[in-house]
């Protein structure tokens with residue numbers, strides 16, 4: 001492989017205590033975090049929506065375009081061979097990141113949404129019949145709900161939903177009752193993008209498999225923040241988005257267990273996914289390319305590979321510990337504010353770094369505007385693409401802060417300060 | 429731009445004590461709209477007689493800007509005719525990109541919405557009530573030639 005394709009290793013992380021992340025040092029890897037608004041450096045807490053990009057990722061993409069750009073899988077020339085090696089090298093990184101058995105199980109997509117639609121379209125249309133059931137949960141993002149609604153409508157199948165307890169935790173006793181021999185698939189998020197709840201995916205996988213169903217995991221909010229092992233989880237499908245884990249927008253991945261993938265018809269038709277094409281029919285390429293029609297997001301995949309190197313350089317277990325500590329601090333600090341409601345499990349060990357909240361008398365949008373203009377804190381306000389969950393929580397919207405490697409306690413303090421300012425403006 | 433310009437006393441007052449909140453019996457206009465981006469919801473009811481908005485009420489879930497805007501709209505347009513309503517709809521829309529189509533005198537409390545123009549992410553909140561009413565009026569005209 002040429003020099004140009006060598007990945008820069010993640011910058012060394014001077015630990016605070018041994019094993020602990022030093023977010024102040026990590027911040028230096030993220031150029032955008034130097035931005036100031038009204039003289040204040042930005043506090044970026046909209047990480048569940050998308051994360052910032054470290055220099056290592058930005059440079060890997062630039063380097064690819066400056067030194068290696070060519071289409072993949074086609075050219076007989078060395079530049080194209082290098083581009084193909086870089087693209088396929090990124091696939092190997094995703095495989096290792098998820099501990100999949102082989103690279104044949106890793107399909108590049110545009111992100112979680114496309115990954116889940118691929119499952120619903122390619123697997124779903126071949127395997128779900130009238131009278132079958134698909135089991136979801138009450139906390140799913142629209143991207144793990146709407147594709148199944150479309151499929152169910154087309155096939156005459158039924159959707160069921162595992163309910164939540166008042167802490168926002170799935171009720172597995174009910175789940176056990178909802179799974180039956182009619183269940184073809186259970187599709188759940190590993191971490192809720194609103195409540196932060198970490199779902200016991202491994203237990204749900206066992207329930208599903210015992211009933212002869214498959215299990216699909218929405219990993220959009222888990223893969224960026226904790227070590228994922230698809231073989232340990234024993235899941236059949238696992239979807240992720242690169243942009244939520246330091247990679248560029250427009251790239252994501254889908255893991256599919258090989259024995260399942262081998263029997264799946266293709267998703268999109270076109271170039272690259274075929275072996276031979278005749279006027280009236282075609283035969284399919286090998287796995288995983290059968291599921292990657294057309295020119296892929298080559299630079300995006302290479303960016304995702306660089307992001308994986310970066311995150312593994314820090315260590316996913318350390319990232320998880322850092323976010324757990326920060327979430328515990330946030331729950332405590334924000335919990336002290338009069339009139340605040342925090343959603344999701346109170347126990348930080350059962351949740352990821354997502355904290356949704358509302359403040360009496362101040363709508364989430366007003367909160368988001370005020371903490372931004374007053375304190376340069378970027379948070380999200382709205383339904384977070386989970387309208388049925390909002391309905392379940394009986395709110396129209398929540399404000400949401402989500403943490404990542406570069407966030408620290410001072411960020412939570414700044415958020416708290418902004419919330420107090422909002423209460424002052426609204427005189428509550 | 430300043431938060432004070434956005435969260436003026438008048439806005440907070442309409443948010444906390446909305447005028448004309450509720451529903452009407454046998455409404456001539458009944459429309460529900462939501463902002464798909466943020467989930468804000470608004471339901472407008474009106475009695476129309478001879479081209480005049482005899483009564484107009486709203487209910488909704490939303491931020492201070494969207495609810496205050498709805499409250500001020502009902503106050504401004506109650507008892508007024510279609511042309512008057514359209515003039516204000518156009519005027520408030522123009523105001524959101526800094527254009528002055530209505531005088532301060534014509535605006536009254538609505539002048540407090542001027543600050544929203546400096547907050548592009550909030551323009552949709554301010555306009556929800558107005559665009560919803562416009563849609564309802566257009567649908568009614570199409571149906572009844574009013």
Ligand SMILES: Cc1ncc(COP(=O)(O)O)c(C=O)c1O
Pocket residue numbers: 048049110111112113114141143144189191192193218220221241385
């Ligand atoms: C839990 C969850 N699933 C799916 C998605 C969709 O991801 P994307 O928009 O990257 O396809 C998101 C993103 O917000 C999410 O939080």
